[in-house]
Structures are given as structure tokens and as C-alpha cells.
Amino acid sequence: MSLIVQKYGGTSMGSIERIEAVAQKIAGFRARGDDVVVVVSAMSGETNRLIELANDISGSPPPREMDVLVSTGEQVAIALLAMALEKISCPARSYTGAQVRILTDDSHTKARIEEIDVHRMQADLSLGRVIIVAGFQGVDADGNITTLGRGGSDTTAVALAAALQAEECQIYTDVDGVYTTDPRVVDNAQRLERITFEEMLEMASQGSKVLQIRAVEFAGKYKVPLRVLSSFEEGPGTLITLEEGEDMEKPVVSGIAFNRDEAKLTIQGIPDTPGVAYRILGPISEANIEVDVIVQNISEDGTTALTFTVHRDEMKKAEDVLAEIAGDLQASSVVTDAHIAKVSLVGVGMRSHAGVASQMFGTLARHNINIQMITTSEIKVTVIIEEKYLELAVRALHSSFDLDAPDSVEN
């Protein structure tokens, strides 16, 4: 008998029928003798409905009241799931974040969990009850309702698993695991049996659709084994752990992440002096524009160029900021490009294997794909290429690094 924390997202809770299916799944774990603590999100669409109500009233609703409002979405979901479990004779109790006492700081709409009181849950577990906790919410020291921000239900699940020392934290979603790359782009992408927390974080562009990055960080920090599985199909999913696994045949590269939401900005002919990068990226940051990749190369003529990428929707805003700075810096020009894509190879195996980057560049060269920017980290190599080559690049790399599914020859 072991303790499992399970999290079901909004799609899994999307209708009465789906809630009943989730109840059946939970009852199955109980029947096998496991203790189960369940974290749920609001029924899909509900959080957006509530946010729209607020926006109908105010352009800037007070964050404290936003939390009172949107936390009701999960509260509805916990009650309905508890009812569905009781109906099939599986004793259950629902708890809001405040009732568990998931203590957070007072940063409304983006609170951080500080402490979780496990006594009430442990008492219920010893009575054979399934515990259903509202995800995404907590309470501050003054008793105000707080929320953890969008996707915070994953974080709630991981935090509960850590506090209760659960054997595993299972995140049920609409995909059956983490793949070597997006199966919509590469037909024979494979589900990974396991992946490390670090790799999962670097797979962000794919991973963020599956798991909240913050929850992965949290799980890594507290060493909570995390498993991503499908709510709708049977299967082992993907286990995200600290260790690299015993698999001798594990490939050097675990997966390929990509992103086509970015745009590239270059400011050219700027003086190659200390503080220049700050004078450019400081105002960008003050304008609340998030920067992803940054590359600055050495100069040859006393001037240099700095290139960075931002979300495509913010390119115009970033360009306006650069235009202002350009005069002060006597820059020669500002160049933008919205038609780029980012492709990354991810794998802890890179640490001990040389030549991953050169194999990547060679593969792209054979397909005549020009590399515009390169950045690397210990377990990731990222290139920026022209957007139209994205699918070609991902497929070529997937094949080149032996990630294709074994039966792909027959397909």
C-alpha cells in the first residue's frame, strides 16, 4: 500500500461524464489498496468564464478579489468529484486550499506555497477516505484566499506529494506522456519512459503544454517522482526523476524541443564597451518584455551587434524600445525578423558525449538549412533558423539522433 498524489486537469474534469470517469479511475487505485490524494483544476472553460465576468466589471480588478472569484472554479470541481466518488461507494472528502491549510505568501494571483498542514489529510487517509483538494489555491497568514497563478494545480499536486512524502505524483492530462518531439511534426516521435527534471525543464517549449515548468522545478527541488499520464488511455506515461536511469542504450539526446512563437531583434553598430548589453536589455525588461535567447558576438571593428528573441506578439513593442535606445547608443541600425523558429536538442547525455553540436550543425547543413544564431547550455544546444525550415529541421534531427520509433521503418 502506498500513497499517491494524482492531479486531473480541466480537460479531464471537462464534463459530468469525464468527472465520473475520473472517479472510476481513482476507485481503481483504492481497490488496489493505495491511498489517494487528488488535486483538481476547474472544469475546462470555467476559469475563463470567471475572468470574463471580472473583466466586464473592471479593467484592473483588485488581485485579492480576483482570487476570491477564480478560486470558486476549483471549489465546484472538488465538490462534484467527491459526489461522483461517494456515488460509487468510495468515501471521499473535498477540501479547498484554505481548508487543507495550504499556507502561501500574500502575492495575490501569483502566490507561492510556504507550508502545508498535513494533519487533517492524514486523519482522513487513516479513515480510508480519498482526499480531493482544490488545486491552484491557498490562503495567506491573514486568512485571505490566494491563487498560485495559471497552471498552479500542478504545483499544488507536487507540493502535496512532497509534504505527504507520497510515493509518486501523477499528473493526468490529455497526452499520454512526454515525447521525443511533437508527434504532430514527427510521425514517429516516441514516448519517453523516463526523463530527468533538468531535461524536462529544457524541453520547456514542448513541456509547458504538458506540465507547468514551476511544478517541475518544485518536484526537482523536493525530489518528488513525477509521472505524466493520459486521463483517457491506459499506459505508464513518462516518469520524471532525478536519476538518469539505468538504460545502457539511452540515446545521448532525449528529445527535440521547438518553438515558432518567437521573433528576433538585432541592434547593430553599437560600441563594444562594458554596460552596453545592460543599456539595451534594461529598458526591454522595464517594458515587461520577456527575452528568451540572447547572443552577442565579439567585435572586429570596435562595434558589435546584440541579437535577442522575444515572443512574436511583443516584437513591435521591443522594436519601439530599441528605436529609442538606438539614438543614444549611436547604433547603425535595428533589424527585426518575425519569421524565425527555435530548435533545441535536449539530453543529459550531452554532458559526457562530445560532438552533439557538430552532428546537429552537420545535419542541418546537409539539408541546406542556414543557422542564424546558436546558444548552448550543458544539456541543450539551441539554434535559430528560418521558420519555413522548422519541420524539416526537426524531422532530420529526430532521425539523425536515433529518436525515431523502432517500428518507423514499417510505417
Added chain:
Amino acid sequence: MSLIVQKYGGTSMGSIERIEAVAQKIAGFRARGDDVVVVVSAMSGETNRLIELANDISGSPPPREMDVLVSTGEQVAIALLAMALEKISCPARSYTGAQVRILTDDSHTKARIEEIDVHRMQADLSLGRVIIVAGFQGVDADGNITTLGRGGSDTTAVALAAALQAEECQIYTDVDGVYTTDPRVVDNAQRLERITFEEMLEMASQGSKVLQIRAVEFAGKYKVPLRVLSSFEEGPGTLITLEEGEDMEKPVVSGIAFNRDEAKLTIQGIPDTPGVAYRILGPISEANIEVDVIVQNISEDGTTALTFTVHRDEMKKAEDVLAEIAGDLQASSVVTDAHIAKVSLVGVGMRSHAGVASQMFGTLARHNINIQMITTSEIKVTVIIEEKYLELAVRALHSSFDLDAPDSVEN
């Protein structure tokens, strides 16, 4: 400067526009220097929507989880109203029942308030904030969410007014006060300036549409002045108080209540012996049928007849129960009549004025309306008549007891 508790019902909170109108009204009181504590119901339709979700899952959802579910309706409403107030620069804070700490017993879905913690509210009031409290809900000693049952928001408002020693508890609704009788039946029915708690209770059939009976009882017990007003129109409404008022010209009869939802059952030819009424009404009560009027007359031939009224929807069920008893009691027959109506004169003035009943009977006789049953209390005379005479009876009595509006002659 005085402290006022205001309650806005589901219709008053029925849309974003109406919530904004409520916020304007509250801001008006603040501008005049009053401290305001507001109790709100869920937006109209919301509670029913939540109950339907539960019913889609289970025919008998656990009461504890029903409370977790339906209490979200009011939670959404308090957040939206707080946002609307903040938007017009009127500082406000929303609180759930658990946050205030409205401590109740643990009778889920029909809990009773035991204690209210006023400290947090008083601290907020001293900071100039409007306090918005979710009606209809509380928390038990173990921290479980409870609800007070349908219409419990009125009770929340009265209980808060009592705990905070408010000057007045104002119930905003879609009518502008309590009338001498239903204006849909009598054109020149008048709004009452004031009415006593006792009269309000006896006016139940009309009153229940305006105010929850339980809230009136509560207000009477704790001597909280209660005022019924319109959310949509300006006006003083009707004040419900302990005292009869100083008005010398106050009529003996304050109002006329009526009800056409009842049916009459008579069991005839039963032995006139002790315990007979119990042997009949015991099984009716066990079948969860609520009985309203009961009349038993003295016997002439050693047998008697007992007549009572029930809600029309339950007549068949009551008839089945009587059929079983009839054999045991060797009753001669069971007679039912669904086409009856109940008309009551209500007024504390009756206590000191003789002749109200005879004036009532005389008025009905002049209109050839036969009286089927009569019951009286200290401040009420009730008759059961054939349903088709209801409007005629109410209009005739309204005029006979000088309740018509002064300008009715001109109309």
C-alpha cells in the same frame, strides 16, 4: 454616522449592470457617512445551475459536498461586487462565511448560526472599508463549509446586524415594501410604512415572497429593525419593528394575506375519543407532509370530523395515508377538495378591537361567499373559501377594512 447592514438578493445581483448599480447605491450611503456591511446572494440562476450539476452526478449528493458546491455562488457575487466598488473608488473587502467566521452547527444544507466573529469586520470598518459578506453560508467548528438553506441570505444579514448592533438591517428586493395585500389582486393595495414582526410572520403567504420567515423570526428575537426596500426604485420601503408605532389612525387590520396553493382533506365519522387527532396527523407527519390549518369541531352523535389543509401538490399523498387510517378508525368517508383558497386578516390592532371576525364574516356573506373553515389567532383571522371567490373576497375585505389607498376614489 451609523452602521447599516444591507442585503441584496439574486435579482439585484442578476447581471454585471445590476451589480454596478448596487455598488453605486452602496457608495451613496458611504458618501453620507454611514458604515455599510453588505450581504449578497448568488447571481440569479447560479444556485440552480450548481444544483443541476450535482443532480447530474447523483440523486442524493452528500450534503457536505452540496454545501462546498453551492456556496461558490455567493463567493462569485461578493468578489464581483467588491470589484465594482473598488472601481468607483469605494474601498471594499469581500468575505466568505468561513472568513468572517460565521460559526454554524454541522447540519449541512440547513445549518443554524451559532456565533459570529465581529473583530475582522470591525477592523475593516474602522479603515473605512465596505464589507461584503457571502450570504447563506458559514463554517462549522471543524472548518467544514455549511449553508443555511434556501433564502438564508436574509438570515445572514439579520444575524450580522444583531452581532454588529447595526442601526438597521435593509433587505433590498424587487418589490418596494410590504403591501396591505398583493397588488396584483387589489389595484389600490397600499405599501405599509411599518409593520410588526408578528404581523409580518402572519402575513407569511405574502411575506415569504419578500422576506424569509426565518429571518423575520431572527430579527424579532434580537430586536433588529428590518426594512424591506426596492433595489431598483428609491423609496422608504416598509419598516418591520417591535413596536406598533405611534400612528393613531392605524387601522385595526394591517393587511390581508392569501394563499391558493392548498388543498383540504376531511375524514368524517370518526370516534370522538382522545387520541384520534394524533392517530390521523401522526402518520401524515411521518409521511413528511406539512399540514397548515387544522379544524376539528365538537361532535353531536359521538362521531366527529377532522379537516386539515396541505400543499396542493401533496393532496394525493395525504389522501393515500388517510385511506389507510380510515379503515382502522372505522371512518365513514374521506373527502378532498383541491379548489380552495385561504384568506387571512392580519393585524396587532385586533388584540384590542372586538368585532374584526364578525365584520369579516359579514363582508363575505354580503358577497355570497360561503366560509368552509375558520381558524383564529390573536392577531389573525383565517377562512377557507372556494377558490373561485378568492379575488372577490380579498378586494371586498380590503375595502371593508379601509385598506384601500387614499387616492383610490379618483382611480
